[in-house]
Amino acid sequence: MANPIIDLQDINVTFKQGKEVVHAVKDVSLSIDKGDIYGIVGYSGAGKSTLVRTINLLQKPTDGTVTIDGDVFFTDHQQQLSNKELQTKRRSIGMIFQHFNLLNETSVIENVLFALKHSSLDDDAQEKKAYELLDLVGLKDKADFYPVQLSGGEQQRVSIARALANDPAILISDEATSALDPQNTNQILDLLKKLNDELDLTVVLITHEMDAVKRVANKIAVMEHGQIIERGPLQKVFLQPQRELTRQFVGGSLAAIDTLKAFNLDQLGPDEDLFQLVYNGNNVTKSIIIELYKQLGVEASMLYGNIEILGGEPVGTLFVVVKGDEQQRQAAVKFLQDSKVTVTKIDDRRIWHE
Numbered sequence: 314m315a316n317p318i319i320d321l322q323d324i325n326v327t328f329k330q331g332k333e334v335v336h337a338v339k340d341v342s343l344s345i346d347k348g349d350i351y352g353i354v355g356y357s358g359a360g361k362s363t364l365v366r367t368i369n370l371l372q373k374p375t376d377g378t379v380t381i382d383g384d385v386f387f388t389d390h391q392q393q394l395s396n397k398e399l400q401t402k403r404r405s406i407g408m409i410f411q412h413f414n415l416l417n418e419t420s421v422i423e424n425v426l427f428a429l430k431h432s433s434l435d436d437d438a439q440e441k442k443a444y445e446l447l448d449l450v451g452l453k454d455k456a457d458f459y460p461v462q463l464s465g466g467e468q469q470r471v472s473i474a475r476a477l478a479n480d481p482a483i484l485i486s487d488e489a490t491s492a493l494d495p496q497n498t499n500q501i502l503d504l505l506k507k508l509n510d511e512l513d514l515t516v517v518l519i520t521h522e523m524d525a526v527k528r529v530a531n532k533i534a535v536m537e538h539g540q541i542i543e544r545g546p547l548q549k550v551f552l553q554p555q556r557e558l559t560r561q562f563v564g565g566s567l568a569a570i571d572t573l574k575a576f577n578l579d580q581l582g583p584d585e586d587l588f589q590l591v592y593n594g595n596n597v598t599k600s601i602i603i604e605l606y607k608q609l610g611v612e613a614s615m616l617y618g619n620i621e622i623l624g625g626e627p628v629g630t631l632f633v634v635v636k637g638d639e640q641q642r643q644a645a646v647k648f649l650q651d652s653k654v655t656v657t658k659i660d661d662r663r664i665w666h667e
């Protein structure tokens with residue numbers, strides 16, 4: 314049952330710049346369920362930051378309804394909460410950024426304590442909690458270090474500990490791994506996944522890096538010119554991208570397109586169909602193609618194959634040409650579907666021509 318913790322309905326955000334009106338977010342409706350790691354990808358200027366500011370209640374939309382954890386923050390052109398309520402609500406949303414935004418003149422532990430200054434805990438309890446948070450992000454032994462003495466990845470861990478100080482239900486990561494090397498990037502992403510699992514934290518991952526989304530997200534939305542142009546479960550969007558921009562983001566499929574272009578597919582015979590097969594790499598082995606031939610006598614030639622790890626699960630993609638009469642091709646599709654393979658007939662070249 315869907316349980317949205319973030320619900321945006323028909324959001325528009327416009328800015329006036331002199332005589333110009335910039336439409337930064339256009340007609341965006343988006344539901345993010347509790348426990349999701351929701352990736353929002355797009356190039357610079359797509360409107361991601363403006364959308365994030367709308368989610369964390371810093372940006373009043375020009376139009377639309379913003380509901381966070383059941384409370385309507387904004388609707389009918391009006392803020393619905395008092396400023397005090399709004400401040401409290403904002404504390405239930407943690408934020409981490411590309412450049413960490415730490416206080417460089419104070420130690421790691423003081424950085425975390427700073428975020429606790431509005432808490433109702435007494436000093437001792439605050440200190441205990443700050444150490445627990447540092448422990449959670451694997452930095453307890455560096456509590457007395459200063460930010461400059463830490464690596465980029467460690468600094469980002471401190472900022473995660475700080476973002477968690479007020480027990481947020483939502484953590485927004487705005488390009489938080491963009492300044493990190495690949496190893497630190499993966500460690501930070503894995504930490505976000507751990508927090509998502511252990512604290513049931515909902516994570517919104519804003520990024521221009523598809524690899525970050527691939528590693529941990531379960532859902533994804535692609536933004537362009539202020540709009541969400543494609544969205545859905547990670548595996549679906551990744552493996553069956555419909556829009557050109559999405560295809561640019563999903564490198565794996567681009568490789569498939571390039572390979573397929575090398576075949577002269579316009580020459581498919583009347584008894585041949587091209588299919589994309591997508592399967593859980595744990596469930597299906599290569600023998601499926603052999604089984605197809607053994608059981609139905611239908612030949613399938615493989616044009617491209619790949620296995621990706623998406624959200625921790627191996628997912629295989631095969632492009633095959635199935636040869637046989639109409640009945641045999643239909644039987645082949647049924648056989649594959651019965652074997653838990655998602656079968657998409659590529660009959661209009663949509664996957665690589667738009």
Ligand SMILES: Nc1ncnc2c1ncn2[C@@H]1O[C@H](COP(=O)(O)OP(=O)(O)OP(=O)(O)O)[C@@H](O)[C@H]1O
Nearest residue numbers: 328330335337355356357358359360361362363364
């Ligand atoms: N306060 C503002 N006043 C005027 N225009 C703005 C304002 N904030 C954003 N914009 C414009 O809105 C559009 C979307 O910007 P936004 O920062 O949301 O995109 P983005 O996808 O986050 O890009 P980036 O990753 O570069 O920050 C851009 O054209 C930007 O210039």
